[in-house]
Amino acid sequence: MTELTYADVEAAAARIAGRVRPVAVASAQPGNLPAAETDTGAAWSAAPMTDPAASGLYFALEFMQYTGTFKARGAQNFIRTHLAEGTFPEAGVTIASGGNAGLACAWAAREAGVPATVFLPETAPEVKVARLRSYGAEVRLIGRxxxxAAAACQEFVASSGALASHAYDHPLIAAGAGTVFTEILxxxxDxxxxxVSVGGGGLFAGVATAATHHGVRTIAVEPENCRALNAAIEAGEPVDVPVDSVASDSLGARRATPLALDAAGSxxxxxxxxxxxxxxxxxxxLWNQHRLAVEHAAATALAGIHGEGAYVPSEGEKVCVVLCGANTGLGDL
Structure with a gap:
């Protein structure tokens, strides 16, 4: 399936209602970076943010979601759909991911009372392993x-019959992610x-599908050296790209999902x-002016409307930036 419809997003919204935290939307507060803080990003001192009362700037605080990111939405939709359709196996759900998708999958499985097996390399940080286990997941550490770890996960699916989940490349995952837009709207x-920031494109595909249905513009923001969607648009098909960015821990997909490329055709x-x-x-x-501690992937979205090469909103345009996650260390803020 390479197409996602608004009906898919609506169905996901109904399916996960009451199972995820509704997103809070806040009007951004005015204020420019003090001179002492401008060395953290030259673009921000060169062209400080305008008063949001004039620009109509809003933040969708999705980093407050369960497990710290929007991924909880897609994981809930994926698991609940299979349970409702009677296609959820006794072996449970499995995923190869020590990041946000793995955490969301393990959490959603616990909430549904079903088993989850998460595959990670042996080099995975103990803090991630501990958090996954705290959600009740069986964690298997394979390879370096x-x-x-991903190959071992595939072997586990073949031998056990477990249901394979994915971080972003599945219509149920993308539709679940898109429900954040219906809540924003x-x-x-008006x-x-x-x-939105873009990695593999699950969040983008869901949000853009819903936004386009309502006649709302979507700005898809990527690091210049993690440009899977941008390169796919340019090539007319998903292609492999290099991954090299401060945000690559969340946005470092080597190739965008076909669902995202299809949504980008609007x-x-x-x-x-x-x-x-x-x-x-x-x-x-976001930290200095709003005391919002987010991961680099969330900040990528805000960077997309400020600085060189960014989208410049028109006067009076109402813009909402989705701050997608906050699974980050605080030491470098």
Missing amino acids: EYAE RQVP LDTVV DLVTSVLVSDAAIIGARAH
């Missing part, structure tokens, strides 16, 4: 690299533009690339 019904979608310096500056701005 992610590819080895209820709070800002929204003009939504801004005239209401704009692809934007930003530098690591702009991402770091945006993250510092």
Whole structure:
């Protein structure tokens, strides 16, 4: 399946209602970076943020979601759909991911009372392993690299009959992610533009599908050296790209999902690339000015409407930036 419909997002919203935290949408507060803080991102000192009362800037605080990211939505939709359709196996669900997707999968499985097996390389940080186990997941440490853990996960699916989940490349995962937009629109019904960061494209595919249905523009923001969607748009098909960015821990997909490329075909979608310096500056701005501690992937979205090469909103345009996650260390804020 390479197409996602708004009906899929609506169905996901009904399916996960009451099982995830509704997103809070806040009007961004005015204020520019003090001079002492401008060295965290040159672009932010060169062109400080305008007063959001004039620009109509909002933040969707999705980093407050269960497990710390939007991934909880797709994981819930994926598992609940299979349970409802009677296609959930006794062996449970499995995924190869020590990141946000693995955490969301383990959490959603615990909430549904079903088993989850998560594969990680032996080099995975103990804090991630401990958190996964705290959700009740069986954690299997295989090999030294992610590819080895992923191969072991595939073997487990073949031998056990477990249901294979994915971080982003599945219509149920993308549809679940897109439900964040339906919640945003209820709070800002005259929204003009939504801004999301893009890795493999699950969040983007879901949000852009819903936004396009409502005539709302979507800005898809990627690090300039993690440009899986941008390269796919350019090539007309998903292609492999290098991964090298401060945000690559969350946005470092080597190839965008076909679902994302299909959603990017709308005239209401704009692809934007930003530098690591702009991402770091945006993250510092969110902390210094708003006391919001988010991961670099979330800051990438904000960088997409500020600085060189960014989308420039028109006067009076209402823009909502999705701050997608906060699984980050605080030492470098």
